[in-house]
Amino acid sequence: MSRGKNFARHTLPRRVANRGVIMRRIEFKRSLGLGVALAGIWIPQAQAQAQSTKPDAAETVSTNDIIVTARRKEETLQDVPMTVTAVTDQKLKDLNLFNGSDLTAVVPGLTFSARTPGTTPVLALRGAARGEAGGRLDPTVQTYLNEAPVSDVMVYQALYDIGQVEVLRGPQGTLRGRPSSSGAITFTTKRPDLSRITGYVSLAASTLNQLRGEGAISVPIVEGKLAVRLAGILDRNENDGIRSLFLGRKPYQELNSWRASVRFQPVEELDINILYQDFSSKRGTLYQVAGTGYRGPSTPVNPVAQRLAANFNGPAISAFDRLSVSDSMAVREEYHQNLIGQVSLDLGTHRIVYVGEYNKTRNINSGGTNTGHFYPIPQPDPEPRQLDGRSELVTQELRFETTGATFWDYGVGLYYERTKSENIVDARVFFLAGTYGNPRAPSLNAFNYNYSLTLKGVFPVSWENKAIYANSTFHITPKTDLFVGARYVDYTQSSDQTGTLTQGLSATGAPVAQCAFIPQQGAGPAFASTFIPGQCDLPIAGRTLYTSNPIVGKEHAWVYNASLTHRFTDDITAYASFGHSWRPSTNNLNLQSTDPRITQFAVTKSETSNNFEAGLKMSFLDRKLSVNLAGFYQDYKGFLFSSIGVPYINNTGTALAVATATSLSTNADGKVKGFDIELAYRPSRQFSISGNLNYARGRLSNALVPCNDSNGDGIADSGVATVASFGTEAVRYCRSSAALAYQSDWNASMQAEYNAPVSSYTDGYIRTLVSYTPKNDFAPGPSGFSTEGYGLINLFLGLRSHDGKWDIGAYARNLTNVQKLVAQGVSEIATPSEAQSATALGVASSTGYRSVALTPRREFGATFRFNW
Template sequence: MISAAAQAQAPEEQAASSVSNEDIVVTARRKDESLQDVPQVVNAVTGAAIEKLNIQKFEDIQTVVPGLSLASGSSGTSTRLSLRGVTYDSFGSAPPTVEFYMNDATIFGTLLFQSMYDIGQIEVLRGPQGTLRGRAAPSGSITVTTRRADLFDVGGYVNGTATDRGGINLNAAIGVPIIKGAVALRLAGIVDQNDYDFVKSVNNGTSPFSNSRGGRASLRIEPSDNITANITYQYLDRQQKAFPGVESMVISQPGAAVGTGPFLRAADRRGITDGAVTIDEQQQVLNGQLTWRFAGQRLDYVGSLTFWDSKTSTPQDLANLIPGTELRQNVETDFQTRSNEVRLSSDERLFNFLDYTIGVFDFWNRSTNDIDNVGTLIDTYQRRHERSFFGNLTAHLGENTEISGGIRKITFKSADRMTLTAFGIDLLPYVERKHTPTIYNASISHRFSDDFMVYASTGSSWRAGPLTLGVFRPLTPNLDRFLNIRPEKSKSYEVGFKSTLLDRRLTLNVSAFHQDFDGYIYRGAPVNYVNLGRTGESLNVFNFQANVPAKVNGVEVELAYKPSDRFNLSASFAYAKGKIKNGEIACNDSDGDGVPDTGPVTIGSIKAASGGDAVAACSVTQRLSYAPNWSLVLTPEYNAPITERVSGFVRGLFSYYPDNPNDPTNAFDSVKAYSLLNLYLGIRDPDNAWEVSLFAKNLLNTKRTLTRGDRPQATFGVTNPAYGDYVSATYTRPREFGVNVRYAFGSR
């Protein structure tokens, strides 16, 4: 991770060690600044580090950024992430706790959770965002910048990887000046195929896979010294097949049913469905950036258009009640977004001490889903439109002290509809909502010397409450409060320092933060409720949501040390403890004591526990995040010359995760402490023109069950007594060996 260091290095050494400082420029505050000058925590991972550590998937950025957890769901449309002690699951339909940006424009997170190539830099900004950058996000923002063409020289690269587990990744790019010094074009592409998560089904002989093909064209135009335009078009086509992994329930819950089905451990990487989850998706992203500098001012425009089409087929016979035949849910998704932002800011300080930024932001997205759930046809429609005005003012009191504050006024509108297609019945009539929140931020920093800065900041954030769909019966008081969720508000406070020591060979950055949530949007585990159908009352299961009070406290430490020209080491540590205190959530409460339990649930027990309501409610005090409270990342590298034209190197990537209770509502999926070690050994050109490396990912072959369900796999609520009880399970990726060859030329 390139989040801290103080030494100046040769370019190839910076890329290899993932450590630098003076030469790393970030845009955390929408302007180019040295990383150590920004009074907030920013983790920057350069494109060179991505190549050196052979990071091929976006979610693998979590291996170099402690406290960050990223995962894409097997459905192809879901994401799960954690940062600063808060977990977000896109299935909850609330806005994310972390917003994503590509080339400065808002982008839907799922579109990034695919193969990566030709990346310039990724920045992870921690803490509330939104006063200066797009949409409000309480936990942070992640920005991705793609490489641009050189206006003067031809350049490019070819990068190929092959592994012993059938993985093939080939990506390349070439940039060409069209009008030297004024117009240039860069073309990049990728071919990526692998066995996804290696989970196979005992009832299906085919193997899982994920195949991606993509390309990107970037046009750079600079007709004069004060006008710059960058236009990027990106296309990606992906097909995927995957099987839901399971484990015999008796492993975690002695006494569970054991039938004729095979005994399976999570380590076996096996499923039991006859069919696989299949995904066929295409995405297109058009992005434009325009800058005009005039009279000491700067006018910026950033806009994007996104088109995403996905066809997902998911097996529904999870208990294999009907061997040899698969029941399916087929979903066709059409997703479109449009964003526009105009900013006016000072390019030169006003009155020699004042910087300002003002602007307007407009974001619109529409999604439709055609759902065929085992013959039941449902259409859904969602539209979101967000418009905001923002401003930020920074006063420089001398050369060493800075006071900054910003505000953003948001107008958020949404519209939702759900229709039972076959009968033309509106399960959810057209519903519109509107909110007009205001968020703010303020900070102060003081530099006691060129090598030591302290800062303090505070900020607020906001998320719109989701409209929870799926319960189609008259609402009771409990159903109403667990389905109609109000917006969430939060406030955060942070202090920290950034320092360089030992003749700029050591960098140490430390921060501490506290965050309060008013009405945190919580999505719970599936619970039973009383449904009303044509034949009367029946038990159904649903993932309800709730507004709960929550707090997070945390500490983050970044250290980089270069004791010699041949060895360097960076270490990063993140601790965040989030807690819900006395939050009212929907629950299964078989004995009516107000505490969630796993006892048998009946219509009578629900009514008894809830006073006649359709769903029980419990007061809980529990963890806020599924991620570990803390994690540690180490990235050492040693390099030495072999000849005048060849250098040798060995580098490592070590991540440590402590014991983790995981899902606070699931007593059976606690994860024991584990570590992951990647090792890279190879040779390279001293000028970084080529590199050949052998690598091992999960070198120690660490084996851990990462998630485990607490309920047996069922088909429409019915288990398979003959086949036996299984629970969902995921496992660490197996050890993988590979070779990487990279060649770069010209401006690269």
């Protein structure tokens, strides 16, 4: 992307002179050195070294001179009127940031975690996150690869051959792709070099059984005109390392990805870039649990059912044991193919830019159903497939913009997005008497799928996003800019579901002589079993659970923002901005009731918010010290909030019953307020230190939301709701000031590096990275659950050549082996439904275990990199 002329016009001579140096040296390898004590030791040494070597300005340029494309043009961080965290290619390498979760250590306020193992991780930024939903729900943080919107999961599992990552905070949507309420993250891959052969090889191995190799090579086909770059990664590791008491297999991840990039520049004005990426991942996960184990039946059970003793499913387990009781592994397979094209045509005073994308995705989830070990006999292979999700995405964007007008820069664009997805369910969901052998037998000794009912369902979802947008930058004075932008969105979404239960058998426990006397039910009268000698089987008819009834929603919305920027000096910039965001409505397809009081939740309203922000970006001490400050306030109207584990009245059966929605999305007003502080000090080439602090307090505004209120007092509790407890209502409501995300209100990180010559050819270095997460009263878990505060220290040691050709290092993650509980299940893992429990097993309603999650394990590793 060519540099806009307005950038050069507003930049003082020193910045212009250093432009080339900035682009080469902009990656400051910084990490915190085991706290302030190490900083106190290093600073005098670094200052002494600085005095002896007298580095020039190019060696001590400000962090604020990092070049970013947050506003789709090249400019320094100093000139961008928003909080942007830039993670350069060099920082990714220096701190071994291998995947998305590693980014959270260097981007305070960003969290990336799954509520349960194997599920899609959720991004949160600035105190707000996408919740769980029965239907499609747009994230609060959008992700882009080379300016095209992409799947979070694909990008964050493997960061390789990346040029730069930029985390943009605050509402986005007038400059790129999809609207988002709390931020966007852009990933830019390295482009082919038109003039010379370049590339690298990188290897890593660790004590967590990780073997990781990545590399790339760029070759000019026609010098200055056409070049090709090939990159790839292979990663094998033991996932989270959880072990099961009842399964010998270990968790694992096998990740493979490669991409091919072509750059064609037949003339200087025309730049064409095409990228194809193939990604595949297979993860085997064992659900970590903690608890007492099964405590025995709490109510009378069917006389012919098996009565299981306490702890039949496992002993008491602590969260810090890192154990599972699963007898089958949850397996998730992911396949992504991306084709992204970028074309830029420079017309002199204007430019035409096109970005197009085609993406094809498939996710397959299977196995892992017996997480609480309530089925005492393992299900035989092959593992039952539970969910097969497939989607296709096409986006097209065309922009026409100026390239550096004297007073008025402007741009207009068109955006189109179409997605079709389909989730196919083929899962065994009911296990009846006979599944585990003869109900009259003294022990459970056989597994038979003929006594199970299978759910076959299809959940198609499609959406179309058409938008037109325009933006203007008025250069009011050489030091003052006013930016305004707006986008008009025409959005259509369609959701549907169809599903049936297949027929099956239920063992009666009665002898063959009594088959004729068993009343006819379901598919027909009882008959002599062919699977359990001497007893009767009762056929169970298949039935339709839900028929096609498409939910189609059409919405129109405006997204807009404005900012005023003033450069007091070349080293001090202030800005104030306003942003209006929007997220489309979602639906709750997981509700089973025809009651109008429940069907009203079928579709939510859309969400809007207004964000106000002011910031100050400063450089001192001849640009050795950078200080960036920002404060913000965001007011959400109809925030798409997900209430977890909500009981409701189900009237689809012969009698009213209580059903539970795993998650129920509703609209609720909320507010976020906070600030960002970024500090960076680089007195010399030998030493650098930086720190970031983010505070974002996001809460519902005492909103009325669906809840589990078993006693009707208006306060959420963990009791068991009954039909009588609902009174005249079909769902209970509670006042709530819950957090808008499962993250702490604030967190911080610090980085530092010290390096020194070891020989005439090599340097030695030590880097540290420390992140701190305080107590979190809103961590994933039951009501009243909170996590303790903790700090994690990563340490890096190594040698590298002066010219940067090679680097050999060793590292330690979580050096002090901190182990803290960070999440747990809202409730204990349930046994099958009451009918299944009493008929098939004779167990109570709880296994006595909860799912849990801990901080990452301690890890030691080594790396080797070679560049050419």
